[in-house]
Amino acid sequence: MAKVVNVAEAKAKLSELLEAALRGEEVIIAKRGKPLVRLMPEKPQTRELGFLDFDIPDSFFEPLPEEELAAWYGENEA
Incomplete structure (x- = not known):
């Protein structure tokens, strides 16, 4: 079952909610x-x-x- 919290609670408990999400818990922030x-x-990509x-x-x-090195360094330009 998902853990649903409002925005104000999410601001206050962000670290706790992040840890819960990292443990695989479903965390939903509601407004x-x-x-x-x-x-x-x-x-991971x-x-x-x-x-x-x-x-x-x-x-x-x-x-x-x-000749090619000179061209790379612009030494052959007129």
Whole structure:
């Protein structure tokens, strides 16, 4: 069964309500007797690495030619 509290009580007991929600209890904050929000733990977000399947060619790690380096540094501009 959900624990329903009004906004004023929620302000006074926020830490207690957060702990209850983290324990898995359903906590609802109501305004004028109508449910307004539900407190629940945030689900951890995971990032999946390797979702793009590609290979980096060995040439990627080779030094750049002098002309290209100069272009990167704006040395070839007229």
